[in-house]
Amino acid sequence: xxxxxxxxxxxxxxGTLAAIERLGRMALFLLEVLGHAGAxxxxxxxxxxxxxxxxxxxxxxxxxxxxxxxxxxxxxxxxTLVKFGAAESxxxxxxxxxxxxxxxxxxxxxxxxxxxxxxxxxxxxxxATEQLAGMEMMAVNPVMRVIAPRFLAGVIAxxxxxxxxxAIGIYGGQMxxxxxxxxxxxxxxxxMQNGVDFHEDIMNGVIKSFVFGVVVTWIAVFEGYDxxxxxxxxxxxxxxxxxxxxLAVLGLDFVMTSLMLGEV
Amino acid sequence: MSSPAxxxxxxxxxxxxxxxxxxxxVDNLSLDIPRGKVTAIMGGSGCGKTxxxxxxxxxxxPESGQVLVDGLNVPNLNKKDLYxxxxxxxxLFQNGALLTDLSVFENVAFPIREHTTLPEPLLRNxxxxxxxxxxxxxxxxxxxxxxxxGMARRVALARTIVLEPMMILYDEPFxxxxxxxxxxxxxxxxxxxxxxxxxxxxxxxxxxxxxxxxDYAYLLGGGKILGQGTPQDLxxxxxxxxxxxxxxxxxxPVPYTYPAKNYLDxxxxxxxx
Numbered sequence: 001x002x003x004x005x006x007x008x009x010x011x012x013x014x015g016t017l018a019a020i021e022r023l024g025r026m027a028l029f030l031l032e033v034l035g036h037a038g039a040x041x042x043x044x045x046x047x048x049x050x051x052x053x054x055x056x057x058x059x060x061x062x063x064x065x066x067x068x069x070x071x072x073x074x075x076x077x078x079x080t081l082v083k084f085g086a087a088e089s090x091x092x093x094x095x096x097x098x099x100x101x102x103x104x105x106x107x108x109x110x111x112x113x114x115x116x117x118x119x120x121x122x123x124x125x126x127x128a129t130e131q132l133a134g135m136e137m138m139a140v141n142p143v144m145r146v147i148a149p150r151f152l153a154g155v156i157a158x159x160x161x162x163x164x165x166x167a168i169g170i171y172g173g174q175m176x177x178x179x180x181x182x183x184x185x186x187x188x189x190x191x192m193q194n195g196v197d198f199h200e201d202i203m204n205g206v207i208k209s210f211v212f213g214v215v216v217t218w219i220a221v222f223e224g225y226d227x228x229x230x231x232x233x234x235x236x237x238x239x240x241x242x243x244x245x246x247l248a249v250l251g252l253d254f255v256m257t258s259l260m261l262g263e264v
Numbered sequence: 265m266s267s268p269a270x271x272x273x274x275x276x277x278x279x280x281x282x283x284x285x286x287x288x289x290v291d292n293l294s295l296d297i298p299r300g301k302v303t304a305i306m307g308g309s310g311c312g313k314t315x316x317x318x319x320x321x322x323x324x325x326p327e328s329g330q331v332l333v334d335g336l337n338v339p340n341l342n343k344k345d346l347y348x349x350x351x352x353x354x355x356l357f358q359n360g361a362l363l364t365d366l367s368v369f370e371n372v373a374f375p376i377r378e379h380t381t382l383p384e385p386l387l388r389n390x391x392x393x394x395x396x397x398x399x400x401x402x403x404x405x406x407x408x409x410x411x412x413x414g415m416a417r418r419v420a421l422a423r424t425i426v427l428e429p430m431m432i433l434y435d436e437p438f439x440x441x442x443x444x445x446x447x448x449x450x451x452x453x454x455x456x457x458x459x460x461x462x463x464x465x466x467x468x469x470x471x472x473x474x475x476x477x478x479d480y481a482y483l484l485g486g487g488k489i490l491g492q493g494t495p496q497d498l499x500x501x502x503x504x505x506x507x508x509x510x511x512x513x514x515x516x517p518v519p520y521t522y523p524a525k526n527y528l529d530x531x532x533x534x535x536x537x
Contacts, residue, residue: 126364134361137321137433138423139350140378 026222029143033221036141036148046145050153054115058161061114062107066165069102070094070172077173078181087181091188092195094173095166099196099205103166105253108212111158112245116220119150120241123224124234132225147221154217155210162209204260211252216245274299274431274463275320280329282315282487289315290326291487302457302464304478304495306471306509308518312487313467317433320465321355322346334430351379354424355433360416362408362423368395369404372423379427394422398452414445421452431463432456438470446470450477471510475499483509485518 040047073094081087123146126132132142170192177183196202220241227237275297282290289312297303305313318324319331322338331338336349362371372391376382382390395401398418408416417437424432434453438446454477457464468474475481475495483491483498483506491498491506498506508516524530 129359129364130357130361131363133323134355134357134363134420136323137350137353137355137357138375138378139347140375141347145378 022226025226026218029222029225030218032143033148033151033218036144037152039144040148040152043149046149047152047156050149051157054119054150054153055157055161057118058111058115058157059164061110062161062165063168065106065110066103066168067172069106069165070098070169070174071176073097073102073169074173074176074181078177078183087177087183088187089191089195090173090177090183091170091192094177095170095192095196096201098166098169098173099201100208101205101253101257103162103169104205104209104212105249107162107165107209108158108216108249109246111154111161111212112216112220112242112249115154115157116216116241116245117238119154119217119220120224120227120238121234123147123150123221124227124229124237127225127227128229128231128234143225147225151217151221154220155213158213158216159206159209162205162212166205204256207260208253208256211256212249215248215252219245219248272298274334275465276330276332277316277319278330278332280319280326280331282312282319282324282326284315289487290319292329293484293487293489294329295482295489295492297463297465298480299463300457300461301479302453302466302477304474304481305465305467305484306469306474306481307484307490308469308509311484313469313484314435316484317355317435317465317467321350321353321433351427352429353431353433354427354429356417356420356424356435356437358436358439359413360408360420362411362416362420364408366408367404368400368406368408368411368419371408371419372426375423375427390426391422394426395419397425397456398422399448412445414441414448417441417445417449418452421449421456425456425460425462428460429462431465434464434466434468436468436470437466438468438473446473453477471512485509 074090077093077097078087078090081090081093123132126142126146132146135142135145174188178185178188223237223241223244224234227233273296277293277295280290280293281288291312293312293316305316307313315324319326320333320338322331322341325339333349333353336345338346338349341349362368363374366374369391372394373387376387376390392401392404395404398421400415400418400422403411403415403419408419411419432453437449437453441449450473453464453466456462466474466478475498478495481492481495481498482489485505490509491501491503493501498510501507501510505517507513508518514520
């Protein structure tokens, strides 16, 4: 392997092959994790522990962000809507933006930064300090004992966090719109109630956040498990988790939105 | 798969070659680990000692050759059989590899909780007995980060023996310890070997401590056996490889300098590379 002297095409080929090989390993890893997911039903306490560290610790940042995003949306949307005499629709537009887009996407990005990076660093350090190897030698499969509960916790936590983000966002928008800018409270809520469809809007948002939960947690646990077991390797893996999962969330959001709206 | 292994040997390594990329780590190696004894595997850093432990534990697969543990050829075992075999062997890692989110008690209880359904009062007694064996019954509520290096290794040792294995693999058990902790670990290795009849394989480059506790020793270098015998035999050996290692000589068959081209050429070569 003499990488610096390889010609451009050689490097391109080697890089592409390495990337495809890694994707393949990632897919096999997911299959293995899913294979152990069944065992987690019997040992759900392991998942609950992880739900606490993945979900509850992410809650403050999600709630605070949700409140501010909702407040900003309230200001911005009101400013535009009032020009068309449609300020009463504020509740509807606010709820749709949050439920369909901002709730799932912003929560996933925050989750990647807060919980995803922590998962990667934790698993990477467990690998670097031979804790995973130690488990293997104790005849305990680390994918079952360490990875599967964390993965399930991430997948379960994401839709719940997104729902809370949207809820508190709507509350923030209502504070600004109704409380500060004087939109009629009845119109605010009744337009929202009439205009938001359970299947089209709420469920599509839930599906999105479920998919984001799978992808972000998958990337996070894989990066940790696959990290080079030293400090540089773990820091690189943590970095990868945040970058890759943010890109994956934004890319997948476009794909899913087009499929759900049927426009493209 | 299983071969009629010599009953007096628990582990038999036969013509094993292991490569990491292009580097040959273990080179057509054959050696025996007798049952119920403490066998030392000594050698400099990077001589393939730890790889050998990982080959025995099934964490690495050899390119060729057989690794027989209690008559089972480890590289051919499927995951289920390998895990069943691992239940009968323990490994003490260099830094202990304690689970950092669990207390000392829970670390020692970990293998029991994972593999058995022992009732809690019984489990508590077993864990306390094992902790008492390593003298740390009083440290049960501490967390791993509150332990010194020697204590962490003793807790890890208690965890290793908690399922009463037939064999323990020790990976550099003396590295980075003060003389007292070193003596404690050495005594524990010897005592466990005698009282529980455990076969012990100690990988170490700590000549003095290892020689004190081992019944037989292999000296590895470049993935091959450079010398073997009782520690006393090795002390008396006149082989230059053995002498360099036992006496800690900086230069000898293992050269001081990493292979490089001619020094003068190298210095004059600047700018042309």
